[in-house]
Amino acid sequence: MEAFLISTGIVALAEMGDKTQLLALVLAARFRKPWPIVLGIFVATIANHAMAGALGAWVTTLISPQILRWILGASFLAMAVWMLIPDKLDDEEGSSAPRFGVFGTTVLAFFLAEMGDKTQIATVMLAARYEAYYAVVAGTTLGMMLANAPVVWLGERVTRLVPLRVVHIVSALVFAVLGVLALLIKA
Incomplete structure (x- = not known):
């Protein structure tokens, strides 16, 4: 249960202001479905x-x-620094009719946007740390949904509720604490 809860929390925090959250906002505004x-x-x-x-x-x-403990500790500390660098959505789609439909376009865009992203790397690290594959994947997936589904449903209002800089700082602190704990505490 610990692996699930920590995975959910870390990814939900890490996803705030991330490019995939911005992508969710763009898709919601563009397709309205x-x-x-x-x-x-x-x-x-x-x-x-x-x-x-x-x-x-x-x-x-x-x-x-x-x-592995040293690699994970250093990786979590690197993630803490990375959290302080805000993401920007690199490219917006130009056509109004999606080639693969709204669902297919979303699957493809999100899958590609997540490649090498903070939350994907966090999933790798958490699965290695907890050796609880299903709990970590379920937790990181729930974290992504907690961060992105409200953006789709409520749109731009959600991003105004929580100052993204505060979320990034809290996320960085969480990763830093996990990194230090990984370095200091033997499994």
């Missing part, structure tokens, strides 16, 4: 985080626990 967008986010997240969780579980078979 929340159900296929939310379902597309869910499918893309499960696929992406399932692969990331599998990578994290596989890494634990290759690296000794001591070395």
